[in-house]
Amino acid sequence: MSLLVKICGLSTPETIDAAIEHGATHIGLVHYEPSPRHIDLKTAAELRRRAGRHVQVALLLVNASQQLTGEALAAVRPDIIQFHGNESPEWLAVVKRIAPAQVWKAVGLKDAGTLERIQKYQGAADRILFDAPAAALPGGTGTRFDWSLLKNHRHTMDWGVAGGLTPANVAEAIAATGAPLVDVSSGVESAPGVKDVDKIAAFLKAARS
Numbered sequence: 001m002s003l004l005v006k007i008c009g010l011s012t013p014e015t016i017d018a019a020i021e022h023g024a025t026h027i028g029l030v031h032y033e034p035s036p037r038h039i040d041l042k043t044a045a046e047l048r049r050r051a052g053r054h055v056q057v058a059l060l061l062v063n064a065s066q067q068l069t070g071e072a073l074a075a076v077r078p079d080i081i082q083f084h085g086n087e088s089p090e091w092l093a094v095v096k097r098i099a100p101a102q103v104w105k106a107v108g109l110k111d112a113g114t115l116e117r118i119q120k121y122q123g124a125a126d127r128i129l130f131d132a133p134a135a136a137l138p139g140g141t142g143t144r145f146d147w148s149l150l151k152n153h154r155h156t157m158d159w160g161v162a163g164g165l166t167p168a169n170v171a172e173a174i175a176a177t178g179a180p181l182v183d184v185s186s187g188v189e190s191a192p193g194v195k196d197v198d199k200i201a202a203f204l205k206a207a208r209s
């Protein structure tokens with residue numbers, strides 16, 4: 001299967017266009033106020049429309065209330081809802097039953113124990129996104145986890161790798177983990193929350209090299 005590449009934390013039409021032009025398969029829109037990449041739901045809906053059917057659009061929430069989750073799904077109509085906090089498998093299962101969207105769960109990969117614990121998301125999440133453990137923010141921190149943890153892991157769910165990826169290291173990350181999907185945010189920015197179209201292009205080229 002060909003590699004999937006998600007560019008996360010986009011907030012302008014220009015960077016959406018660049019991600020599509022250079023071959024991203026997925027983009028991410030962050031609705032989480034503490035993030036430098038936060039956008040309101042109206043902007044997220046506009047950018048979702050801009051992306052059209054050229055890429056799969058993920059809307060990212062962190063420990064959102066039921067009400068906010070419902071409002072966000074109705075306003076943005078994403079292809080994917082990505083949960084990046086401490087959301088329970090039970091909550092994900094509810095969303096999966098009622099939402100016309102895939103459900104992804106991001107998990108901070110600390111050690112082999114994490115790989116055991118995520119089994120509880122089987123059937124509730126359509127994909128697990130392995131990221132660095134949460135720091136000041138739960139994601140978008142530019143931090144790597146120990147890729148060797150995934151080396152001989154037998155995956156029981158669809159999955160992907162995020163966390164500290166850049167144009168310079170993404171090929172190595174794919175070789176080390178065998179990831180079918182890679183995800184980047186701060187590694188294609190010139191400042192926190194400011195995406196750089198040349199870095200987006202370089203990341204997509206390096207990922208597919």
Ligand SMILES: O=C(O)c1ccccc1NCC(=O)[C@H](O)[C@H](O)COP(=O)(O)O
Pocket residue numbers: 008009028030032035036037038060062084131137138139140141142143162163164165183184185186187
């Ligand atoms: O991007 C953010 O600001 C963010 C904030 C809070 C939770 C998740 C967030 N991003 C989620 C992503 O999917 C990022 O692409 C992923 O964490 C990797 O980020 P980075 O290490 O900066 O490439």
